[in-house]
Amino acid sequence: MTARIFAYVSHTGGVPDDSASELQVAAKMLDAGASTTAIVSGFGPKLDAACSTLQNTFGEIWKISNEALAYPNAEMVRKALLSVIPRGSIVLLSHSHFGVDLGPGLSVKLESAYVSDVMALEGIKGSNLKVVRQEFGGQASAHVTCDLSSGAVLTLRPGIFKATENPRAAGTVIDKSSSVVNLSAGRRYLETIAPEAGDVDISKEACLVSIGRGIQEPENVAIAQALADAIGAAVSCSRPVVDAKWLPKSRQVGSSGQTVKPKVYMACGISGSFQHLAGLKGNPFIIAINKNPKAPIFHVADVGVVDDLLEFLPAMTTKIQAMMKVK
Amino acid sequence: MEILVCVKRVPDTSENEIELNSAGNDIDRDDLVYSVNEPDNYAVEEALQMVEKSGGNVTVATVDSEEGEEILRRELAMGAKQSVLISDESFSDSDGAGVAKLLKAFVQKGKYDLILTGVQADNGAAEVGGMLAAMLDYPFASLVNSIEVLNGNKLKVSREIEGGNKEMNEIDLPCVLSIQTGINQPRYVGMRGIRQVATVEIPTLGPAELGIDAASVGKSGAKVRRTDYFVPVLGKGAEILNGSREEVVDKVIELLRAKGGLQ
Numbered sequence: 170m171t172a173r174i175f176a177y178v179s180h181t182g183g184v185p186d187d188s189a190s191e192l193q194v195a196a197k198m199l200d201a202g203a204s205t206t207a208i209v210s211g212f213g214p215k216l217d218a219a220c221s222t223l224q225n226t227f228g229e230i231w232k233i234s235n236e237a238l239a240y241p242n243a244e245m246v247r248k249a250l251l252s253v254i255p256r257g258s259i260v261l262l263s264h265s266h267f268g269v270d271l272g273p274g275l276s277v278k279l280e281s282a283y284v285s286d287v288m289a290l291e292g293i294k295g296s297n298l299k300v301v302r303q304e305f306g307g308q309a310s311a312h313v314t315c316d317l318s319s320g321a322v323l324t325l326r327p328g329i330f331k332a333t334e335n336p337r338a339a340g341t342v343i344d345k346s347s348s349v350v351n352l353s354a355g356r357r358y359l360e361t362i363a364p365e366a367g368d369v370d371i372s373k374e375a376c377l378v379s380i381g382r383g384i385q386e387p388e389n390v391a392i393a394q395a396l397a398d399a400i401g402a403a404v405s406c407s408r409p410v411v412d413a414k415w416l417p418k419s420r421q422v423g424s425s426g427q428t429v430k431p432k433v434y435m436a437c438g439i440s441g442s443f444q445h446l447a448g449l450k451g452n453p454f455i456i457a458i459n460k461n462p463k464a465p466i467f468h469v470a471d472v473g474v475v476d477d478l479l480e481f482l483p484a485m486t487t488k489i490q491a492m493m494k495v496k
Numbered sequence: 497m498e499i500l501v502c503v504k505r506v507p508d509t510s511e512n513e514i515e516l517n518s519a520g521n522d523i524d525r526d527d528l529v530y531s532v533n534e535p536d537n538y539a540v541e542e543a544l545q546m547v548e549k550s551g552g553n554v555t556v557a558t559v560d561s562e563e564g565e566e567i568l569r570r571e572l573a574m575g576a577k578q579s580v581l582i583s584d585e586s587f588s589d590s591d592g593a594g595v596a597k598l599l600k601a602f603v604q605k606g607k608y609d610l611i612l613t614g615v616q617a618d619n620g621a622a623e624v625g626g627m628l629a630a631m632l633d634y635p636f637a638s639l640v641n642s643i644e645v646l647n648g649n650k651l652k653v654s655r656e657i658e659g660g661n662k663e664m665n666e667i668d669l670p671c672v673l674s675i676q677t678g679i680n681q682p683r684y685v686g687m688r689g690i691r692q693v694a695t696v697e698i699p700t701l702g703p704a705e706l707g708i709d710a711a712s713v714g715k716s717g718a719k720v721r722r723t724d725y726f727v728p729v730l731g732k733g734a735e736i737l738n739g740s741r742e743e744v745v746d747k748v749i750e751l752l753r754a755k756g757g758l759q
Contacts (some may be wrong), residue, residue, distance in 0.1 A: 244635060266657045270638045273592070273626025282719035283592060285621045303728060304619045305507065308514035309523055310728040311619075316719040355635030355668040359652070364660030376757035382510055400758050412678035418660055425639075425656050433757030440509075454755040456748060457734055463513045465728070472751060473734035474744055484745050489758075492749075 172317060174205045175254055176227070176261045177271070179241060183218030185209075185226075188263035191330040193226050195261055195323075198290045198330070199298070204228045205261075207340075210249055212239040224340035231345045237352040243270035244354040251278050253345045257320040264324035266425075272324045281320035284313060288326050293317065306442050307465035326443060367419020369403050376402035376433045379422060381445075382409040383438015383459060383478055390415055393437060396482045399489040405429065407439045423448040437478045441466030458482070497552035497645075499543040500608040501576070502599055502625070503536040505560055505567045506618035521724040532567040535614025539675035541682040542643060543612055544575045550645060552609075553577040557602055559587060559595050565698050572696060573689035574682075584702040586710035591718035596627035598713055601706040603632060610651075611672045615639055619722075622674065629672035637667055638674045 176192035178185050189207070196205035207227040209219050216234055223230050233249050254260060256279060262268040264286045276283035288310070289301035296318040302311050315321055371377060378397040384390060390404070397404045404420065411421045422429050423445040430451030437458045439445065446469060449455075457470035458478045467473045474481060507514065507523070508531040517524045532540075543554040555578040556571040558564040568579035582598050590598065603611065613625035615638065622638065629636030637653050641662070644652040649669045654662040656676050667673075703710040711717060737744045752758040 243638075247630075266639055266655065266663075269622045270626070270636070270655075273596075273623040274630035274636060277593065277596070277627050277630035283623055283627070284720055285623055299723075302620070304725070305509050305514045305523070306620070307728065308509060309516070309725045311725050312723045314721050314723055319719070321719075355671065356637055357666045359664040359666055361657070362654070362662040362664060364662075376752070400752060402757065408677065414678075414681065421660070424658060426660050428659070431757075433752055433755045435757075454751070454757070455734075456751065461513050462736075463515065467734045467736070468728070470734035472748075473736045474748065475736060476741065476744065481741065481745070484741055485748060488742075488745050489749060 172320060173255060173258045174199060174203045174261065175208055175258055176205055177208050177246070177250065178219070178223060179263065179265065179267055180209060180211065180215070180219035183215035185219050185222050186263060186265075188265070188325070188327055189223060189226055190332040190336060191325060191327065192261045192263065193336060194330040194332050195287075195290060195325050199259065199293070206231055208233065208250065208253070210235070210238045210241065210246055212236050220342045224338065224342065226336045226338055227340045228338050230340050230342045232342050233349055234344070234346040235349055235352060240358045241267060242354055242356060242358050243267060243274070244356050245352045246271055247275050247278060248352055248354070249349045250275060252348050252350070254279065256280065259317065259320060260322045262322065262324045264326050268324040272322050276322040279320055279322065281322055282315045282317065283322045284315045285324040286326050287323050288329055306440055308463060327447065364418060367417050369420070371403055371405045371420060371422065372427050372429050374403040374405075374429070374431055376400060376435070377405045377422070377429060377431045378402050378435045378437060378482075379405040379407065379439060380410055380437050380478075381407040381439030384410060384415070385438075385479070387413070387415040389479060392479060392482050396486045396489075399486045399493070407442075407445045436466050436470065437482060439466055440464050441469060497546060497550060497609045498555070498607060499546060499552060499610045499612065500555050500557060500603065500606070501536065501540050501543050501571070502611065502613045502628075503540065503556050503558050503567060503571060504533045504614070504617045505530050505558065505564050506533045509618075516725055516727060520726065523725055530563070530566070532570055533614050533617040535616065535675055535677050537614075537682045538677050538679050539612040539614050540571050540574055540576060541680045542675055543610075544683075545680060546610075546643065546645065555579065555606075555608075557582060557599065559583070559590070559598050561588070562700075568698055569690060569693050569696070570685055572693040573685045579698050581698050581700045582706070583700050584710065586703060586714045589715035589718060589721070590713045591720040592621055592623035593627055593719065594713040594717050596624050596631055597717075598706065598708065599624070599628050600631045601708045602701065603628070605706070609669050611670070613672070613674050615674045615676045625672050625674035632672070635667050635671040636673070637665055637671070639676045640673045641676045641679045643673070643679075
């Protein structure tokens with residue numbers, strides 16, 4: 170393969186995103202002999218710190234320093250990338266909230282192909298790259314081919330392309346800042362607002378009874394609460410329950426909600442999207458209860474119960490209450 | 497404000513178990529229940545609330561076969577004033593860029609202040625809105641979970657980023673926003689409402705009306721193509737607990753205790 174490979178690396182406060190090494194792993198899978206160039210944008214000492222850390226991972230780092238890029242505004246970053254990336258290149262991004270903001274428009278402006286949320290790279294035949302994606306909330310996987318002849322922008326699902334060894338690069342930082350001129354944008358970053366604290370801090374609970382779309386009605390939240398009360402746990406949830414306003418945002422587990430690290434996680438009527446699972450840390454024991462035996466949650470759970478949670482949870486509550494009385 | 501909302505008809509995953517067909521190359525599409533893509537419905541609701549507050553019209557558009565009419569009627573019943581079906585045999589198997597090209601051609605025939613899409617549809621690509629914005633040279637924001645109209649042809653929008661944080665942005669009109677679920681509570685549409693719009697004529701636009709070269713979209717224009725579906729094999733898979741409900745309850749309680757979940 171002759172296309173050059175670039176990895177745009179996000180960083181927060183000078184610390185490169187975990188995805189940096191994942192992008193490097195994916196680049197090696199695309200072309201084992203490739204010398205992938207990391208591109209980092211930002212401003213000031215934080216940018217320099219990020220570049221310096223990335224010297225351990227990448228052979229070459231292009232630094233784009235500009236005061237306007239101090240906060241990563243996707244429209245401005247796109248303009249900056251367009252002025253340095255040669256056409257026909259392959260650009261790798263993390264499928265994060267920033268990748269989703271940047272990737273589609275970047276591919277249009279580079280006139281290249283775009284494939285998002287890539288889960289596996291299965292090789293290049295002629296000018297076609299074959300990848301694996303998921304559809305229908307993870308219920309089916311798909312093979313997708315992507316024509317690389319005019320380059321490509323690929324976003325990679327976080328946490329999939331794990332590095333097996335510590336990288337040992339001694340990268341060179343090349344300052345590309347002078348290639349970037351006009352960064353005016355129709356969208357301007359104002360501020361970041363932290364979420365309001367909730368009544369219960371689900372990030373500190375040892376056991377969570379977590380409910381999803383399968384809870385069906387707002388009245389049924391009490392069924393989960395009754396079980397949580399019986400076992401001394403708290404009730405958390407997945408996105409649809411918050412969307413429907415049945416529980417506050419502070420109870421949501423997932424990449425856009427809370428990160429939790431319980432010992433036991435009871436996923437009740439939760440399908441198990443990757444955004445939800447991204448909020449589960451510390452390798453908890455997962456008990457999944459779902460009517461649908463095909464629910465993706467059963468791929469990642471330790472044990473599964475195929476049953477109607479509206480009947481199963483009350484049965485559990487009754488049994489536990491009876492046990493407590495005996496004691 | 498003239499608002500265009502781009503919507504898509506998708507298999508309803510809350511109503512269906514998605515399974516492969518017997519050939520193992522596509523999902524089994526017999527007996528699938530389709531509905532409007534959930535985030536798109538939130539986008540339509542948001543558009544309706546905006547025009548209810550400050551005037552204007554909501555138009556809904558979809559790129560689909562004639563089956564797409566079904567969801568356009570649903571959105572008309574919700575309160576959209578106009579709808580359009582962008583449809584032609586040559587449009588099928590368009591990739592994201594192809595769909596965005598078709599929508600761009602439609603947008604340029606009218607005058608819209610704001611274009612909304614859902615954050616993502618059934619294929620989870622989250623791509624068409626951002627592509628459309630770039631093709632039109634409009635500003636874009638993804639994952640939008642609140643919109644406030646400001647003076648001076650601008651909006652204040654928040655984006656849902658990690659950890660429940662909201663990234664606040666000011667964005668110039670016209671722009672494209674991809675709408676996250678939960679931004680509002682979409683109104684209920686009853687059968688009566690749908691019946692009232694059952695006979696509304698929905699215009700269909702093909703390559704000639706859009707002034708688009710059919711070869712630049714559809715299968716022939718696609719750089720990205722799905723070749724087949726397969727069942728994902730992820731992780732080790734759960735040990736499914738079998739037995740009567742009472743037996744399974746006992747097993748789960750035992751596990752809860754063993755793993756430190758029961759105090």
